[in-house]
Amino acid sequence: MSAPATPNSEKLYARAREVMPGGNTRTTVYRKPHQIYAWRGDGCRITDVDCHVRIDALGNFTSLIHGYGNRRILEAATRQLEAGTCFGMPTESEIRLSEILCERLPSVEQLRYTNSGTEAVMNAIKAARAYTGRPKIAKCEGAYHGTYDPAETSQDASPATWGDIDRPGSVPTAKGTPQGVLDDVVVIPFNNTPVAEAILRASGNSLAAVLVDVMPNRAGLVPAKPEYLAMLRRVTRELGALLILDEVITFRLGYNGAQGRFDIDPDFTTLGKIIGGGFAIGAVGGRAEVMSVFDPSKGQPAVPHGGTFSANPMSMSAGIAALEELTPAAFEKLEALGDRFDQGIRACFARHGIKGQVTGLGSLRRVHLTDAPLSDYRSTFAADGAARVLALAKTLFDEGVIIAGNGLMAFSTAMEDADIDEIVRAFDRALLPFA
Ligand SMILES: Cc1ncc(COP(=O)(O)O)c(C=O)c1O
Known part of the structure; x- marks a missing residue:
């Protein structure tokens, strides 16, 4: 045609x-x-x-x-539109959405909201650095996690740039990415358990976290092997590093997200996309202990996090309706x-x-x-x-x-x-x- x-x-x-x-x-x-x-x-x-x-x-x-024009989402969003789209105050809707997500995600006790998955990943990385006091983040070659400098490293690597599989290079995505950023990104091959383990161990006690998507789209949309995920969990624990599971896409794989489907217990989970019911959203969640880096109730938090439209009630209300429809x-x-x-x-x-x-x-x-x-x-x-x-x-x-x-x-x-x-x-x- x-x-x-x-x-x-x-x-x-x-x-x-x-x-x-x-x-x-x-x-x-x-x-x-x-x-x-x-x-x-x-x-x-x-x-x-x-x-x-x-x-x-x-x-x-x-x-x-849920496609376009889902009745329940439309009604929830319309009600909120009439009541006010955003306030310089919290609303009950952010509590309700968190309750739903905490109930569904086994590893998540608390959450904070952003306006995109990119920001969610950025905040998880900053939180992991703050919690561990370490600089380095490991991520899988070719995996897309949004456009924060360390997270986008090596997402577009090519044979001309990616280097040896035993030690993939940290390849910048945006021209002008500072070398200091690249030096603090450890690139591991997806689904190659022995090589990834050796690379992680070589980073020793400078590793703050491993960032992983169990089925990275740009790396082929191939599910992670169970032994690969088990290794990431075991090695991060042994090294005193954290495991960040990026569920911005894969949360849609099941009622309990990718972590339920793949039986994995991350420290931080990042979310976005479907949890906003079609409105802009992102979220970072985890155990209360690691999430405490964001806690402003005891003075300046380790990671100050705001955002003019973070947890805006349009995204929250539509997200609640979308998740309630996701039975x-x-x-x-x-x-x-x-x-x-x-x-x-x-x-x-x-x-x-x-x-x-x-x-x-x-x-x-x-x-x-x-x-x-x-x-x-x-x-x-x-x-x-x-x-x-x-x-x-x-x-x-x-x-x-x-x-x-x-x-x-x-x-x-x-x-x-x-x-x-x-x-x-x-x-x-x-x-x-x-x-
Ligand atoms: C796995 C993953 N993480 C993070 C992001 C970034 O999300 P956003 O586009 O909302 O910034 C994406 C976007 O496609 C993604 O696929």
């Missing part, structure tokens, strides 16, 4: 280029030759400003677990949708004789155009052919389905089996040139 005409988007983009660098304010949604502007969302569909309707199989990069039955539905997609796409690959595979779990899936074994960032990088997956995502867009440029998809409770089947049919058409 050729790309549908988009004159209204073109006009908007011409205006945008005058007032924003590259006409864009969010690199992740930039597309050539021009951006396509959304007009409205309904259920699992987005209508653009030229009235083209597409199934949204990405949900604002995994954040809209065990909702998770069962999401699992079934993910499995249905898996089966459908595998059949497409077989029908076309395409070497492809799907990684991920539950409502999170990533399509790869390779049958090479994927275990970490380097194997995904080497095998994937990012350009081919991007081309597939572009064709799917024209076929009426939105997925991320790297093949990531996130299903929502607003979808039914028929929507998944429609997505699979679009893949069937879009995959033809790859056969």
Whole structure:
């Protein structure tokens, strides 16, 4: 199918280029030759400003677990909108959202809120440094944790920069990142237990924390091996370092989050995306003892944390409604949708004789155009052919389905089996040139 005409988007983009660098304010949604502007969302569909309707199989990069226009979220947000969007005072809504999250997340006794996952990760890192009195943070090569300098280190490493697997380099993402920042980031390979353990032990008593996502999207959306997570927990304890579990995306893997599904007991957990019900949010939580670094009740806290819109009641109220809608039955539905997609796409690959595979779990899936074994960032990088997956995502867009440029998809409770089947049919058409 050729790309549908988009004159209204073109006009908007011409205006945008005058007032924003590259006409864009969010690199992740930039597309050539021009951006396509959304007009409205309904259920699992987005209508653009030229009235083209597409199934949204990405949900604002995994954040809209109930799609658009969920009745309960709408009512909660509307009530709050009328009562006031933000105050220079706390509201009861932040307590209620915390109660729900603490009840669901086994390792979390207390929380604080931010406006994004990036800030949540930043605060967890600062808290870990303050708690341990140590400077270094370890993170997995290729994993995305937002745009705080240490957290984004090596997220885009390439064969030209990543160095030996036994000691991956700390590769800056933004030009101008100070060498001092890079020196305090210890990069470990994901899912390579002996090598990661050796690297962590070499950092000894300068390590404040290990930051890990159990299924890092950019590193392939491959689940962590149980022995890898067990090693991270054991070694951090032995070294006196903390374990930060980034659940900004993976909290949607189950009623008790990724930590429930993977049976892992982190010191800090970072959250974002779905816990705001479609509004801007982030959160850092953990045991009361480690969270005490934020406590202002005994004087200046070890980590002062504020934020004009932190815990704003719009995000809190919508988040409460979103989580109340996320019942065990909702998770069962999401699992079934993910499995249905898996089966459908595998059949497409077989029908076309395409070497492809799907990684991920539950409502999170990533399509790869390779049958090479994927275990970490380097194997995904080497095998994937990012350009081919991007081309597939572009064709799917024209076929009426939105997925991320790297093949990531996130299903929502607003979808039914028929929507998944429609997505699979679009893949069937879009995959033809790859056969
Ligand atoms: C695992 C992970 N951590 C942190 C972030 C940063 O969240 P935000 O985009 O809300 O700053 C993201 C964003 O995609 C993420 O995927």
